Amino acid sequence: MKEKAFLHSFITFCLFILLLVPVTAHSQKKKKDKKDSTEISKDSTDSKKGKKYDDLVKKGTVKKGLFNIIQVKTDVYFEIQDSLFKREFLVVNKLSQVPFQLNDAGLNKGMNYENKVISFYKDTIAKKVWVKSYVPKVSSPKEDAITESVKNNFAESIIEVFDIETKNNDSTAVVIKVNKIFDGKQKSFNDVLSNIGLGGSVKSEHSYIEGLKSFPKNIVIKSQLTTSFSEGGQSLPITLGVTSNIILLDKTPMKPRFSDNRIGFFTEKHWYYTDTQQAVLEKELITRWRLEPKKEDEERYLKGELVQPKKPIVYYIDPSTPKQWRKYIIEGVHDWQVAFEKAGFKNAIIAKEPTEQDLDFDVDDVRYSVITYAASQKSNAMGPSVVDPRSGEIIESDIIWWHNVMTSLQSWMRIQTGPIDPKARGNVFSDEHMGEAIRFVSSHEVGHTFGLKHNMGSSFAYDVESLRSKEFTAKMGGTAPSIMDYARYNYVAQPEDNVTVITPKIGEYDKYAIEWGYRWYSPDENETTKLNALITKHQNDPIYFYGEQQANIIDPRSQSEDLGNDAVKASEYGLKNLKRVVDNIINWTYDKDQSYYETGKLYMGTIGQWNMYNFHVMNNIGGVYLNPTVHGDNKKSYVPVAASMQKRAADYLVKNVISMPKWLFFNDILDKTNPLKDSPIGPYEYTAYTLSRDIQYDVLYKLLSDDRLLRMTENELYQGNKTTEKVFTVNDLFLKIHQSVFAGTLQNKSLSIMERTTQKNYVDVLIVSINKLFEKTDVKKAIDIQETLQMPHLCSLDDAHMARNINNTSLKRVAEVTSDKKGELYKVLQLLKMKKSTGDQSTKNHYLDLIQRIEKALNNTTF
Template sequence: MREKALLINLKTVVLATVLLSTGTMVSQKKNKKDKDKTEQAADSLKTSKGKKYDDLIKQGTFKKGLFNTIQVKTDLYLEINDSLFQREFLVVNKISNVPMTINEQGLNRGMNYENKIITFHKDLVAKKVWVKSSVPNVSSPTGDAITASVNANFSESIIEVFDIETKNNDSTSIVIKANKVFDGKQKSFNDVLSNIGLSGSVKSELSYIESVKTFPKNIVVKSQLTTSVFEDGIAISVTLGVTSNIILLDKVPMQPRFADKRVGYFSEKHWYFSDDQQAMREKELITRWRLEPKKEDLEKYKNGELVEPKKPIVYYIDPSTPKQWRSYIIQGVRDWQIAFEKAGFKNAVIAKEPTDEDTDFDIDDVRYSVITYVASQKSNAMGPAVVDPRSGEIIESDIIWWHNVMTSLHSWMRIQTGAIDPKARGNKFSDEHMGEAIRFVSSHEVGHTFGLKHNMGASFAYDVESLRSPDFTAKMGGTAPSIMDYARYNYIAQPEDHVETITPKIGEYDKYAIEWGYRWYANENEEHTALNTLITKHQNDPIYFYGEQQGADSTIDPRSQSEDLGNDAMKAGEYGLKNLKRVVSNILDWTYDKDESYFGTGNLYIGAIGQWNLYNYHVLSNLGGIYLNPTVHGDNKASYVAVPAEIQKRAVAYLLKNTLTLPQWLFFNPILDKTNPLKDTPVGPYEYTPYTLARELQYGFLYSMLSDERLLRITENELFQRNETKENVFTVTQLFKTLRQNIFASTIQNKSLTILERLTQKNYVDVLIVSTNKLFEKTEPKKTIEIHENLNMPQLCDYLDNSKMARNINQSAMKRVSEVTSDKKGELNQVLQLLKSKRNIGNQETKNHYFDLIQRIERALNNTL
């Protein structure tokens, strides 16, 4: 093989030598030949098809815009001016309407599902227009040698081709027939079925282009696309309304602003190459609107005066929004004015209803940012944005507002504030009370459309006791220094505290983050210095702390959690449980509705159980927790700080008292004379019996408590704290000893066990067995984890869950040779020896229980590899 390769190389050298000797002549002939072909092709289009352009105009409907459009019956022609070739366009696809089959799956009008950069390339020789697409996330200086390599290694791809039908009369534009990319025949511009997760293909005979609008900088094409889905083996026809926007991007992108992990913005990754590097540099560009002062206001702006931006951010209210909620949604947008004033702009954010003056208004038109109201059973809201990936500039945003979001708000307020607020107790709230809740959600979602991520660490800035103070809550404006936290309502304040400001509002972190992201600077150097100075100024104040969102099952930093309040989860949980007891004792009265079923009662009851479950996990995250600080060189901060041992011990004490000892006031109470806990599902109410629910929730909790990752963090923290005194280190051995002494307290005291004590012991042992012996796969808690997720209080912005934790920390590799396996086996053996010594003590049920556990443990230890 090597000799053959050498022979081929020698032939190549000889051939190259011949070509070099004649290359100049061949090149000259080829260039002349190509030029002649191009001229001949141009003449051919001009002469033989010269009449066709005029004929198309006469036969069809002509509209002038970015692309002139000509509609001839069912055919759509686009006229592309020569100046637009090789310019960058952004294709933005949206859902315009859906049938019930799709609505039930959570796909609704206004949702954006596929964006891409495209360019058009004219080829007169082939009489074609080629469409290419690229991912414009790579840059290099124009004059650098490496730029040629960048262009070659990050080139465009051809995604579509059109025949050139004709030219206009002065040959400054060409015409293409564009039906196939909008009517579903081709997927190059709009692959709706793949993007929304439907299999199959578009049925072209049942699909068509509905309408076309063209404007100076964009074109809007609406289509009706049909496919089939199978339900119970029967094919059902499904037609989706889709809208494709093609937007002309600016030749010069907005000056990007680079992300800093100490401030929470969504971002676009970008790679930078240059000759003077020794390694490629990766940066992230924050997503933000282009807010700039007007030229005539530059000096005022620089001098600290508030000025109006050249182009404000405008949100339109969907006309299908019920009238009683419009003013609250608008106010939720306008509440951000105070934050943008910190960035030097007044009247930067406008929210309004479309009027007769907005003659071109169209919800699907990318020129309009719309708060879209969706008729659906889904209880959610979200605020995505259309972004220019070259710079991070937000071009447009559509907030999706599902009608049933009010069910979540109603549940949150009843459960979290019903104990202290009489307005939050009834089956239906006043418009004013619900309106204020809608205002809060509006502000939160609009914050996302400015580029802000969730700041789950904001609520940790407030001391728990301060949330019981009317003066503090009134002064600070709510439950956390950021409305971008999931700090819902004040469940800490007690009835005797008389706290009235219980709803989240725009806070100090929000103002700071908007100033950091939106203050305008004349040049990049000035910007870099000013932004670093701003962060340095606030870096030691917890009010300005940014805590990255974490996955519910992978929380490492207990400061950054969803749905929590205050800086002490144990104390917050105790106050929360006091109020929750008050709520549970009143559920039957609050949900009374003459001649109605007990569905509302059971639904509120399961929400209360979900709230208890939230407190459990808020506390649990302290066990094996690590404070993850976003740090940079020179700030003198530690990146990783173990949660102090004393806090971990308090967390275990709370959990033994309130979780591992199941609260009978919650699971066994008069409500059960009327209804079980009820979960509303697409197939109808789903009932949970209290014994089964309590057992499975506790099992799932124990499984998380004794997870390998958590125990590994405790072990690793012990390793790094080896120079600390014994009292300042919390170990896995201490954890197991404390749990065993409490869970088996009645066993140690030679008492007969209650049903709930036997339940907890079984859960504890089985969790250890599942963790150490994979032969017991059938007892793994898959179903339990699903139930736990269902019982959580509802969350907004679920679409953000894909970007949970920016820091991926590997702490679980090679678990078989870690201390975790030894610790768990050792604990099983300790329990086994205890049970053997007590096997003949207690009533018959207790003896049966011990016999069962002894057999389980012995089998697990014998079968463990």
């Protein structure tokens, strides 16, 4: 039984084994078949991907470069190498074409309207490419604990996402379709309408991608984008040509140079966090080109030899520039060579016309800095730059040169130099004379593209009398130590002085500023110490003074269009020359059988120049010299303008504004034409009576502005016991004006029309200052007249930061200025009541009118 049982068990075991073997073999075969199937499937997928990539390349065209650009009919694809993911790029957007409506509004080809730093991130799980952007203005050491917090609190933001369409054949790059960011469907890369102020959305059905270029470090995409704009109830189509550059930024940014408020450079703000600090450190990086010697020339450079930079700064002249002006624009750029030699570099800047060797030249390509010529009625020029915000490095600059800037140049030269220069008198200048003016503007604008701000205080370095010296002006080469000042032409020199050097040129401050900004220092040198030493060396010489541009003038040294260190004396010389201009306006503008259009324009320009002198002088009243100071320099930061100068300024205004100049407003020119100014609806004429009273009102309003009077009060309070010179007070100013405005009244005389007008203006200015019911209307009136008279300006690009903001106007209702103005009104009222029965009938009517106005204003005023 045991044997049978054993045999049965053995047979059963054998059968099991026999059955097991084929099952296992079958299982293994199934596994093998499954594996083969998987491999076939994988090979099939890879084949499909490769096939899709190959199909794209086969069907379309490929432009190789930073990103390979594949274009299949109207579809555009970027092939992005894996090595470029997480790298930083700068998107630079510019206008490349504008229609009439935008041209007329001052928008033109070449204008850079939007820049942003982006990075691409590959997401293999979601099969997408994410695009993120951030503001690169914050830094911290990698090893510091706070760095983690910096990353989390200044993180990137997602601005776009793309599906991965396919990979290239060796899987080292992915392909994405990018139409939506360039044809107007998405604003992530290019929000042109918001940035130029139109708003709204692009009509994608009327928009398209126009051109594609790819280069080793950048790509260029051009588009035509259409929107609509409502004007007068009518919807107008607006199509913009735009160019987007995507630039690969260096892995290691240029070493930044920190700004100093004693020298004027445009800046980029930056914040620094460290574990050891007790407060965040805010610094400003100056904007400048990366100018450095070649490796083999470093030792020679450090010994003081001039060397050629590793990479010079090159400007191209727009081929659309009229041929007769090209050489003057080029000369204006090359005039800066002497400044860069001061910094140790020769042949540092090049300006040239594009040649056949520049096969890829495109004015919209960010690799080329271009002086772009804009066909426009706008009379201006400006020099903006594209900057790497991480370091302040200037990557590219585009000077926008509006064709009509020559009208401004001609106006300046005729009015400011016509009395001393016969070449500057006619309706049309010779090419040579206009060319020299163009050269000056070229130098000024290219100075901005080196990073230099306006230095409005430069002209104050020269004594007014020295501007009448032929020898001095020839030696110094212009009207100020800096071409970055708005020190136009020499209006101080008189005909008998025989001064010939009357045009602004590169000056000593310009050379000094370029040396400070561009001198290269080796890693072993203490750059900060060297830069501070350079400033210290020059800090007591007024030639090297930097005066910031001001929105509202506090420091009268730093004014636009002024000359010399004494505004009263300079303006008095200017008036002598203006009288000569007025005497010759009709002769200088004579053109047989032509209208008096040029005569009227020159007449208006002359009035504008006279009014500019008024403000140059006025800003000394209540003025404060704002000195950029540091610990240890023993300088005062705030120095009130001397009382003697303020008195002289007030006397000038009494003589030349309160008593309106008859030679300017009531002369033989009015037999032929009124002053006129161009407007969108054609030449607009102003009668002399209307214009004169409007200008006088404007001057009086600004002379008695609250902030000016409050500065005078502050000076009286602070300086009263600190100086032997009597302070010029608010009451002194009111007394001087009162005695002049009411001189005829005090003498019981009948008043002329202009005397009555002056009294009305003065009373109305006081009323609007204490009665807010009238203030809104009359302030606008004051602004309008300034826009009418404003002399042409260059550089609509405002400086990044204006001068220091000083608050002295808070709680004006409880300041002395309100009492002073109200007290003056009471004084005027008492005088008028006492004199209301004197003079002729017109004078009596005038007094009764003023009495009623003042009583109503005082009764309606609540404090």
